[in-house]
Amino acid sequence: METVTLGPTGTYSHRAASAVTDDGISFVESVRAIADAVANGDADRGVVPIENSIEGSVTETLDALAEVDLAVVREVVTPIRHxxxxxxxxxxxxxxxxxxxxxxxxxxxxxxxxxxxxxxxxxxxxxxxxxxxxxxxxxxxxxxxxxxxxxxxSDIQDKSSNSTRFFVVAPPSERSEAGGKSSFVVYPNANYPGLLLELLEPFADRDINLSRVESRPSGERLGDYLFHIDVDAGLYEERTQAALEEIEALAENGWVRRLGSYDVEHVV
Amino acid sequence: METVTLGPTGTYSHRAASAVTDDGISFVESVRAIADAVANGDADRGVVPIENSIEGSVTETLDALAEVDLAVVREVVTPIRHxxxxxxxxxxxxxxxxxxxxxxxxxxxxxxxxxxxxxxxxxxxxxxxxxxxxxxxxxxxxxxxxxxxxxxxSDIQDKSSNSTRFFVVAPPSERSEAGGKSSFVVYPNANYPGLLLELLEPFADRDINLSRVESRPSGERLGDYLFHIDVDAGLYEERTQAALEEIEALAENGWVRRLGSYDVEHVV
Structure with a gap:
């Protein structure tokens, strides 16, 4: 099983990839190239940074997940050690x-x-x-x-508590509903006061904790946003599906993408 | 008036800085160094990327704004042109x-x-x-x-609609309440389902549009978050102050930082 991530050999992305596969790892130079390689079938898995100030940026990963249809199958958390x-x-x-x-x-x-x-x-x-x-x-x-x-x-970094987070991505056919966390991208194709609140209420009403909410310009017009939402609940759960149905109704002029459910792995 | 931003000469940050000052611009190599230079009085203004996948990352800027006490006095939006x-x-x-x-x-x-x-x-x-x-x-x-x-x-980039956004930061004494947008950092020092929703409701109740919401690990303990919130309303407005009072009550074990109110400038 071929895994692609940010190179060259020895990057923090390479370390995260090594933690999730014993097979071949190949390198490219951007998050978008990783997303494309997995979508095109050139690789089985991709490892992309989601919170990491060194290789790739949150912005670049959010945009790749919004633009390329991929499944998120695992999250890997690893400390920064310089x-x-x-x-x-x-x-x-x-x-x-x-x-x-x-x-x-x-x-x-x-x-x-x-x-x-x-x-x-x-x-x-x-x-x-x-x-x-x-x-x-x-x-x-x-x-x-x-x-x-x-x-x-060793350990010459200023803050010892710093950690980096990566998603393992796979083709959309491998999307899983098992796992304790889930990620979505919501494009409501609308903008009014209280919109984001309405999108988050279906989770709060069901006691589903939000672990990450980020907004990104859609690129369609100024002030038009996509929302990236992570929750501490699996897609296999009835409450998650019910919340998503409400959100799909709110985004009836746009779309909702289920990136998948997954577990988190901590790597030292 | 000395302005500090990400170098060397010719970066997109340098271009954004040139758009807001006719005086001296000096360069450092990280967003945190810009924040420290302004906080220490070594520079009067700093220009930091808030949405830009090339120089600095959203993550690095969010963390600098949470850790260093600064005022946001302007937002600059400029297209990416490669x-x-x-x-x-x-x-x-x-x-x-x-x-x-x-x-x-x-x-x-x-x-x-x-x-x-x-x-x-x-x-x-x-x-x-x-x-x-x-x-x-x-x-x-x-x-x-x-x-x-x-x-x-010219203009060889894949997406012509791509733009980059920068904040102009100043010492906290220059914080302004005028301007059509405002930014806050909220550290509730708590984590329960519906918490983020409760933090956003005071804005929705007053028809205040949220233009950006991002969460960042606080670094205190796993699952503990800071929230960065931008709204389309000024701190001079009574409704904004009333919303913030409600949020401060919710964050009674943590803190709320008003980064300031400012206007947005588009640079070609």
């Missing part, structure tokens, strides 16, 4: 993705105030550079310290 | 930020199927590389084509 990786402690530049550099700012200010900081395309790219150039240290997950590279310091 | 920029048409590599490469995929597949694509740290960095290396073309805003660089093609 390590300083180099051939030795004699480096004069620290390279990494700009967000990783920012997340390690306190450590770098205290320990390497005079070392240059250089933003590069990804944390994984910074490891490649450190492998080639003894004067450069990279910042990436500690598992990247192999071969000639050593772990200069 | 151009192919090089010394001549004889290039064998197209470099840019991975999201920009992804947003131009249809054009590149049709017109340059055999040219290598290389992700780099930013669209602005791709222009710097194209300026140094005649074999590399960059993808960035067309205004970057100056000096030895020519515009090989």
């Amino acid at each position: 390590a300083l990786i180099a051939q030795s402690e004699n480096f004069d530049t620290v390279a990494s993705h700009s967000q990783a550099l920012a997340q390690c700012r306190t450590y770098l200010d205290e320990n390497y105030p005079d070392v240059d900081r250089e933003p590069v395309a990804s944390t994984a790219r910074s490891v490649e550079i450190a492998r080639e150039d003894p004067t450069v240290a990279g910042i990436a997950h500690p598992d990247n310290a192999d071969g000639d590279l050593q772990l200069v310091a | 151009a192919l920029i090089a010394q001549s048409e004889n290039f064998d590599t197209v470099a840019s930020h991975s999201q920009a490469l992804a947003q131009c995929r249809t054009y590149l597949d049709e017109n340059y199927p055999d040219v290598d694509r290389e992700p780099v740290a930013s669209t602005a960095r791709s222009v710097e590389i194209a300026r140094e290396d005649p074999t590399v073309a960059g993808i960035a805003h067309p205004d970057n084509a100056d000096g030895d660089l020519q515009l090989v093609a």
Whole structure:
């Protein structure tokens, strides 16, 4: 079973993908390319970031899920762990993705105030550079310290509680109704005060907890929105189906997409 | 008046900053660094992306607005316009930020199927590389084509309707109650079914339209959320103040932050 995610080797997306498959993993450079590969049948599974400031953005993933018909079959939560990786402690530049550099700012200010900081395309790219150039240290997950590279310091990120979340996506035919969480995209094709409230009431009326609500411009016209809704309930539950029927009535000029039900896996 | 935003010269953030100030603009490498610079008094204004898949992420901006006390004083909306920029048409590599490469995929597949694509740290960095290396073309805003660089093609992005949104932030003492939109961060320090609905009802009851609602993990404990809410009403309005009083009562164990009221500026 082929899984596609954001490359190159060693990204946090690669780690999340490794946690859900023992088979082949291939890499592309954008969330949309992952969505297209799964939709076209070029891959069986895709792993996309939903809360991650380093690889891809929430925005890009929300738009891909609204535009490409896919099933969400699992959620993977993994902590952000940044390590300083180099051939030795004699480096004069620290390279990494700009967000990783920012997340390690306190450590770098205290320990390497005079070392240059250089933003590069990804944390994984910074490891490649450190492998080639003894004067450069990279910042990436500690598992990247192999071969000639050593772990200069671990867990150098500012906030230890930071975590990243990924969805595992599959073709729509593999959509499941089992699992404790469910995701939907709702396009009401309407805009009036209280609309979002009306869309959320059917869940509250049935004691279904909302774990995430995000709005995105539809791209159709200014002020026109899509809503991404995650709930702590499965599609197999009668109350979830009843809530969705009410929402479909509210969105009668638009559409409701059931992305699927799934369980959450925590990876260390 | 010093304004700080995401660098280097030529980013979309730089363009948005140029639209709101005629004075000095300086650059940093993360949204959090912008927030800190304004909070510390190192800059008078900051320009941060709120919906932009290229520089910074929604996630990073939401967290900075929750953690650093700032006022939002304006919103700037600008279209994404990507151009192919090089010394001549004889290039064998197209470099840019991975999201920009992804947003131009249809054009590149049709017109340059055999040219290598290389992700780099930013669209602005791709222009710097194209300026140094005649074999590399960059993808960035067309205004970057100056000096030895020519515009090989304009508006090569897949979706012409794509736009990016930025907030202009200022020290909390400059918070305004005038302006047609307002933003808040609400931390209820509680989690039960219907909570988000209860937080939104005070707006709906007063015919106040919600233009954006996003939830973010609080970092305190799993399943504990902050809510970012934008409404189409000013803080100067009695109905907005009345709604906020109800919300403050609901969040009595947490807090409500008024980011301010502001107007939206569209930049071409």
